[in-house]
Amino acid sequence: MALTVGLRPLTRALLRPWARVPGAALGRPAAGSGDGVRCFGSPRVLVEPDPAAVGVAVMKMRNPPVNSLSLEFLTELLISLEKLENDKTFRGIIITSDCPGIFSAGLDLLEMYGRDPAHCAEYWKAVQELWLRVYLSNLVVIGAINGISPAGGCLLSLSCDYRVLANNPKYAIGLNETLLGIIAPFWFKDVLVNTIGHRAAERALQLGFLFPPSDALQVGIVDQVVPEDQVQSTARSVMAQWLAIPDHARQLTKNLVRKPTADRLLQQRDADIQNFVRFISRDSIQKSLHVYLEKLKQKKG
Numbered sequence: 157m158a159l160t161v162g163l164r165p166l167t168r169a170l171l172r173p174w175a176r177v178p179g180a181a182l183g184r185p186a187a188g189s190g191d192g193v194r195c196f197g198s199p200r201v202l203v204e205p206d207p208a209a210v211g212v213a214v215m216k217m218r219n220p221p222v223n224s225l226s227l228e229f230l231t232e233l234l235i236s237l238e239k240l241e242n243d244k245t246f247r248g249i250i251i252t253s254d255c256p257g258i259f260s261a262g263l264d265l266l267e268m269y270g271r272d273p274a275h276c277a278e279y280w281k282a283v284q285e286l287w288l289r290v291y292l293s294n295l296v297v298i299g300a301i302n303g304i305s306p307a308g309g310c311l312l313s314l315s316c317d318y319r320v321l322a323n324n325p326k327y328a329i330g331l332n333e334t335l336l337g338i339i340a341p342f343w344f345k346d347v348l349v350n351t352i353g354h355r356a357a358e359r360a361l362q363l364g365f366l367f368p369p370s371d372a373l374q375v376g377i378v379d380q381v382v383p384e385d386q387v388q389s390t391a392r393s394v395m396a397q398w399l400a401i402p403d404h405a406r407q408l409t410k411n412l413v414r415k416p417t418a419d420r421l422l423q424q425r426d427a428d429i430q431n432f433v434r435f436i437s438r439d440s441i442q443k444s445l446h447v448y449l450e451k452l453k454q455k456k457g
């Protein structure tokens with residue numbers, strides 16, 4: 157039976173079909189233009205032009221304590237990304253965190269625990285939308301990963317064009333869903349397989365590996381590991397290298413490589429939402445989430 161997906165007005169305004177063609181006119185006014193300073197402020201997402209690099213924006217996630225991807229936070233990220241995408245003065249974004257030690261704790265478990273099906277459906281649609289927005293962005297997207305990034309945080313990183321991870325053993329990265337008693341959806345899995353290969357992904361997904369930096373580099377889930385105080389400067393250098401390529405050629409190539417993966421979700425978005433809602437609503441899954449949330453609480457002592 158089809159689910160009725162009742163979206164709140166803000167989310168509804170934001171979420172629209174994906175038919176992005178690289179280089180196509182976007183048909184929306186440039187955001188923030190006209191005053192010489194482009195700063196797309198929102199409570200949880202700080203976006204500033206990089207003072208040292210023309211055409212580059214730095215997007216800092218600040219949803220303390222752990223940058224968990226709540227519906228509100230996802231919505232703000234989507235709005236900021238859409239503004240940047242539509243502002244032709246920007247060619248690249250560096251995504252990083254403003255929460256010390258945490259890039260993103262992934263999806264907000266409280267959006268999936270004890271919620272009704274309509275809420276879960278709305279939430280999952282926003283998760284899909286953020287992934288599509290980042291994964292298919294026409295901009296160069298560099299992840300300056302300055303903290304731990306499990307599950308949804310790892311997906312966000314994997315959706316960037318290049319990942320620079322700070323060399324701190326606490327900053328593990330991976331799709332650890334099985335440790336929570338849940339599973340990574342097929343499109344999370346596809347992105348991991350594309351990045352580290354089938355066999356490595358098979359092991360990592362089943363065992364819920366969270367790779368510390370040295371292992372992350374070795375398996376290829378990140379592209380570079382650098383001292384913590386060099387993450388931002390390295391991301392800037394990498395950005396310069398990527399921006400040296402003509403946009404149209406890079407964008408068309410990106411689309412060629414990524415579109416088949418994105419299309420697998422685009423062709424079955426509603427079914428994916430229904431599968432998620434059915435899965436997450438199971439008593440056994442809600443119980444697993446409860447146990448995991450309790451463990452997080454107890455960890456504090």
Ligand SMILES: CCCCC/C=C\C/C=C\CC/C=C/CC(=O)SCCNC(=O)CCNC(=O)[C@H](O)C(C)(C)COP(=O)(O)OP(=O)(O)OC[C@H]1O[C@@H](n2cnc3c(N)ncnc32)[C@H](O)[C@@H]1OP(=O)(O)O
Binds near residue numbers: 261265341432452
């Ligand atoms: C057969 C058909 C199948 C169909 C399938 C379809 C779909 C698939 C189904 C489901 C897929 C769902 C996918 C989910 C992906 C995810 O992203 S799940 C989230 C994974 N995240 C984690 O495991 C990280 C958990 N957090 C931590 O490990 C730690 O918090 C930390 C990040 C290492 C930070 O540690 P630190 O000590 O600094 O902080 P605290 O642990 O004290 O946390 C502070 C505060 O924040 C709360 N919190 C932490 N993480 C989350 C979170 N992800 N969501 C919500 N809240 C979180 C924590 O509970 C503390 O709260 P407080 O006690 O109230 O202060």
